[in-house]
Amino acid sequence: MSIFIIAEAGVNHNGNIDIARSLIDIASSAGADAVKFQTFKASKMVTRDAEQADYQKIENKNSNLSQLEMLKKLELSLDDHRVLISYCKEKKILFLSSPFDIDSIHLLNDLGVQIFKIPSGELTNLPYLRAVGLLNKKIILSTGMANMLEIKAAVGVLIISGTKKENITVLHANTMYPTPMSDVNLTAMNVIANSLSISVGYSDHTLGIEVSIAAAALGAKVIEKHFTIDSTMDGPDHKASLNPHELNEMILAIRNIEIALGDGFKQPSISEKSNIKHARKSIVAKTPIKKGEILSEDNLTVKRPGSGLSPMMWDSIIGIVARKNYQVDEII
DSSP, rough: OOEEEEEEETTTTTTTTHHHHHHHHHHHHOOOOOOEEEEEOHHHOTTTTOOOOOOHHHHHHTTTHHHHHHHHHHHOOOHHHHHHHHHHEEEEEEEEEEEESSHHHHHHHHHHEEEEEEEEGTTTTEEEEEEEHHHOEEEEEETTTTOOHHHHHHHHHHHHHHHOGOOOOOEEEOOOSSGGGGGGTTTHHHHHHHHOOEEEEEEEOOOHHHHHHHHHOOOOOOOEEBBOOOTTTTSSSSGSSSHHHHHHHHHHHHHHHHHHHHOOSSSSOOGGGGHHHHSSSSEESSBBBTOOOOTTTTTTEESSSSSSSSSGGGHHTTBBBOSOOOTTTTTT
């Protein structure tokens, strides 16, 4: 099954529906399977006094604003959602959005969204997890900031609430924007897979594209990566997001990795079969050999091409009587 690539637009639309449409254009053109936004009502997501995260203060010109004030500027209305869902259908790319409160879960469900992406911050939110699990939809669960016990507990809630385990994909993630390479710990993705016997993927917040490509090579079934129109724009996530060219490069590389992984059955490939006779060797006459002479290490050697007897038959040939005359270099 092909790796499911999510181009994470997030809040990089800056509250502007035209920018959001442009992000859909970019994701569709790059060949992503889905473009994902964020659905929330700021007043139901954070308290009045909640501060911005440290990385948001660094990247955001309005660092003096509370989280509530910052997020209000980034909300998408119900009509915005309808416009973006319709535009995604037109551009032949799947619309996704992460809900950040229970009302937003119901809003997305009412709009017909079939895959629910649970953000890392909601992994320990029991009422939220239960509300998503009750829908019995496909779920992608991010696990930034989590340990294995918390991940197991969250998956357990989803399953008990009514979601089939085979419909859940767990994403290894780190919520620092950007994530330092020393904190990626990419092999944890397969630890999750083995510990929970569950489908896994990777939500990438590093700079660049190499870690997403590595995740593809390690067996990720889903890869999520932030992107933007312009990484110099003001906003909490732009600077840690890929530009359009980088998104194209990442998706192309992941698709090439998918092809390169193959089926795992070791045999000569179609492209190299013609090389066998040129690169391998055969048993040939080292010296002139007369009919009736005993074949030995003194009159035999191994040389290209590989169109004769394989040198793996060497021990079987030594000591046999020659049935004909052989010239030097003639294949036995």
